[in-house]
Amino acid sequence: MDEKLPTPSPEQEHRRDAEGISRRTFLMGVGIALNAIVGIAIATPVVVYLMGPVLRRKEYRHWIAVGDVTEFRPGETKLVTFRNPFRELTDGVTANVPAYVRCTVEGKFVVFAVNCAHLGCPVRWFSESQLFMCPCHGGVYYADGSRASGPPERGLFTYDAKIEDGKVMIDAGQMPTLSNRASAVPCPGVTKKDGELVQIA
Amino acid sequence: MAWYKDTYDWFERRLQLEKPIKDAVMHPVPTRAASWWYVFGSASLTLLILQVVTGILLSLVYVPSGGHAWQTLQVLNYQLPLGWFLRAMHGWGSNFMVAVVLIHMAQVFLFGAYKFPRELTWVLGVFMLLLTLGMAFTGQVLRFDQDAYWGLAIGASILGRVPFIGGSLVHLMLGGPIIGSATLTRFFALHVFIIPGILLFFTALHVWMVVVLGVNEWPVPGRIVRRDTYVQEYHELTQKDGLPFVPQAVWKDLFFSAAILFAVAFCAALFGPYGPTGVPDPSIVQTVPKPDFFFLWIFTVLSYLPPSMETPFILIVPAVAVAILIALPFVAGVGEKSWWRRPIAVFAVMFIAVCFGVFTQLGTSTPWSPHMTAWSGAAVPVEYLHNRTPLERQGALVFQEKQCRNCHALGGVGGQRGPELGDVATRLTEDQMIRQVLLGGGNMPAYGSTLSPAETTALVRFLDTMHPNYQPAAGDASRLVVQTGGIPPQSTVEHGGGQQNPH
Numbered sequence: 076m077d078e079k080l081p082t083p084s085p086e087q088e089h090r091r092d093a094e095g096i097s098r099r100t101f102l103m104g105v106g107i108a109l110n111a112i113v114g115i116a117i118a119t120p121v122v123v124y125l126m127g128p129v130l131r132r133k134e135y136r137h138w139i140a141v142g143d144v145t146e147f148r149p150g151e152t153k154l155v156t157f158r159n160p161f162r163e164l165t166d167g168v169t170a171n172v173p174a175y176v177r178c179t180v181e182g183k184f185v186v187f188a189v190n191c192a193h194l195g196c197p198v199r200w201f202s203e204s205q206l207f208m209c210p211c212h213g214g215v216y217y218a219d220g221s222r223a224s225g226p227p228e229r230g231l232f233t234y235d236a237k238i239e240d241g242k243v244m245i246d247a248g249q250m251p252t253l254s255n256r257a258s259a260v261p262c263p264g265v266t267k268k269d270g271e272l273v274q275i276a
Numbered sequence: 277m278a279w280y281k282d283t284y285d286w287f288e289r290r291l292q293l294e295k296p297i298k299d300a301v302m303h304p305v306p307t308r309a310a311s312w313w314y315v316f317g318s319a320s321l322t323l324l325i326l327q328v329v330t331g332i333l334l335s336l337v338y339v340p341s342g343g344h345a346w347q348t349l350q351v352l353n354y355q356l357p358l359g360w361f362l363r364a365m366h367g368w369g370s371n372f373m374v375a376v377v378l379i380h381m382a383q384v385f386l387f388g389a390y391k392f393p394r395e396l397t398w399v400l401g402v403f404m405l406l407l408t409l410g411m412a413f414t415g416q417v418l419r420f421d422q423d424a425y426w427g428l429a430i431g432a433s434i435l436g437r438v439p440f441i442g443g444s445l446v447h448l449m450l451g452g453p454i455i456g457s458a459t460l461t462r463f464f465a466l467h468v469f470i471i472p473g474i475l476l477f478f479t480a481l482h483v484w485m486v487v488v489l490g491v492n493e494w495p496v497p498g499r500i501v502r503r504d505t506y507v508q509e510y511h512e513l514t515q516k517d518g519l520p521f522v523p524q525a526v527w528k529d530l531f532f533s534a535a536i537l538f539a540v541a542f543c544a545a546l547f548g549p550y551g552p553t554g555v556p557d558p559s560i561v562q563t564v565p566k567p568d569f570f571f572l573w574i575f576t577v578l579s580y581l582p583p584s585m586e587t588p589f590i591l592i593v594p595a596v597a598v599a600i601l602i603a604l605p606f607v608a609g610v611g612e613k614s615w616w617r618r619p620i621a622v623f624a625v626m627f628i629a630v631c632f633g634v635f636t637q638l639g640t641s642t643p644w645s646p647h648m649t650a651w652s653g654a655a656v657p658v659e660y661l662h663n664r665t666p667l668e669r670q671g672a673l674v675f676q677e678k679q680c681r682n683c684h685a686l687g688g689v690g691g692q693r694g695p696e697l698g699d700v701a702t703r704l705t706e707d708q709m710i711r712q713v714l715l716g717g718g719n720m721p722a723y724g725s726t727l728s729p730a731e732t733t734a735l736v737r738f739l740d741t742m743h744p745n746y747q748p749a750a751g752d753a754s755r756l757v758v759q760t761g762g763i764p765p766q767s768t769v770e771h772g773g774g775q776q777n778p779h
Binding site: 193 | 341342343344425426429430432433434435436437438442443444445446447448450451452453454455456457458555556557558559561562563564565575578579581583584586644645646648651677678679680682683693716719720721722723725726
């Protein structure tokens with residue numbers, strides 16, 4: 076028994092084409108829609124995966140010891156290195172983060188990030204002239220971290236610092252830029268009225 | 277029938293590639309366009325293929341890990357036979373590619389080839405330029421050394437200036453809170469998969485359009501591009517005065533590509549690979565980071581911008597520049613193609629070339645940066661110490677010890693951030709020098725808190741000897757007036773507005 080439908084006559088085909096309807100084009104449309112839905116469903120976890128570093132936490136900060144209180148003498152600024160608390164297994168030497176610890180008077184510390192406030196290059200401390208100089212674009216800072224000359228709009232970034240069990244602790248873990256808490260400080264000075272440095276991450 | 281003919285026919289019957297390939301390579305080219313000026317596009321493609329091949333070869337050894345990448349570069353440089361040569365080919369290939377792409381772009385612009393109907397070819401080309409620069413930057417990061425590390429720090433600092441979302445962008449770019457292994461793997465994926473994938477796809481489209489739309493004809497003054505007649509006119513031109521691309525035009529492309537490949541290999545063999553410089557350990561702050569050649573001009577611009585303009589400039593100008601390049605064929609898509617009738621276009625190319633040259637030159641000498649080792653590395657020239665009193669020589673010691681030399685040259689050696697001081701005493705009096713040293717100003721830090729009175733006196737006495745070749749030392753006009761009891765009638769010293777006696 077022949078169960079096939081009769082093939083459409085030329086007039087029928089013409090009318091169908093003119094109307095743009097056929098079962099197959101309809102099914103193709105459904106197929107495209109299905110793929111779009113599945114595509115969005117697959118893309119959502121991809122976006123979440125890509126945004127991982129941002130979604131994990133907003134700010135990466137952790138108290139970490141940078142040395143004994145006795146290591147730092149009043150009036151001196153010293154370069155210290157600590158291992159970043161948020162390091163990965165394969166970070167290697169890149170997880171060595173430097174910072175400048177300045178002991179103002181016995182028991183008082185200010186800790187500066189080495190990153191120039193202009194574009195993040197490493198500033199170098201010159202104890203003879205009591206200046207921080209940046210090798211990239213010539214930014215210069217005084218010993219208290221305030222801007223002396225060059226393109227930076229503000230003073231050096233500082234870390235929150237405290238003393239615990241005879242150790243100098245700082246609240247660190249992320250690269251300081253103008254966008255994390257550093258931007259809270261108005262330009263160009265970093266000193267408050269009472270002479271205390273504003274603490275920024 | 278020979279066996280090779282049989283084999284060819286067997287494949288051809290299944291592939292059926294003969295006709296489309298023949299059509300593509302035999303397409304007619306306007307006779308005058310079969311010129312040596314038209315070889316830069318094919319040379320860019322040749323260099324792209326070279327970069328893909330050498331890149332794949334390097335990936336056999338390179339490990340994209342923050343803790344190991346630098347060591348694998350050492351293995352390539354020193355342990356594997358000719359590993360250094362492959363690194364050098366890839367590095368020099370990158371330099372040549374950026375240069376040839378830029379020349380290609382300038383040539384296409386000057387010859388009006390971006391006009392109707394080749395607008396999309398140009399727009400794709402703009403994106404391909406950006407992708408090429410993206411390859412150059414990400415490649416510089418994969419050479420994971422100190423320059424790469426601090427280049428990333430500069431990139432992150434720029435992103436950190438974006439309002440509102442800057443902090444998130446920084447973490448997104450770095451793949452975490454700091455520059456580390458996650459950063460390197462991100463840039464590895466960009467450099468090896470994402471950007472080259474897009475670049476190869478765009479290149480295929482770009483070449484396809486060159487074939488189907490035809491090679492731009494040699495511009496002739498007065499031959500105007502009009503949307504309704506151009507295609508017809510171009511067709512007639514290639515029919516009347518055209519050559520098949522193969523072999524009549526392609527031999528020049530082949531010659532030039534061979535020459536470029538030879539030049540890359542020559543530079544690679546002669547100059548060797550780029551770095552790597554020191555290990556990417558940020559705790560080594562004794563470093564002077566510098567970007568690769570093609571980004572030096574940005575380095576210069578960033579140091580000369582006034583601080584207040586910097587953030588808007590960095591964030592807005594690149595977007596505007598790209599928008600202008602993309603808008604170009606839509607704004608100037610018809611009209612004259614010849615450079616004789618497009619003076620502004622010619623001037624624009626010359627202006628950009630001169631700016632690029634000057635900024636790059638400044639970027640290589642960085643006169644705005646202190647020379648970090650000048651104070652301890654460059655001795656005071658002996659003529660500045662000859663016949664000086666002990667106090668003056670003590671001043672020379674202060675000058676060196678307090679790092680003045682890092683910003684001020686003596687005898688042409690030292691920093692160029694501040695003025696050379698070999699003749700400072702002809703410009704400033706002793707009082708003015710004391711004031712400048714203690715209070716700073718004019719981009720000089722104040723030294724009031726770091727110099728003792730004795731050091732200041734010695735330093736200024738030393739500087740006061742700096743009027744070489746019997747030039748007169750700078751004098752104080754007011755003292756002259758006091759000594760002579762009034763301004764002499766023949767004096768050139770004038771009354772200052774505020775000093776005039778009202779009576």
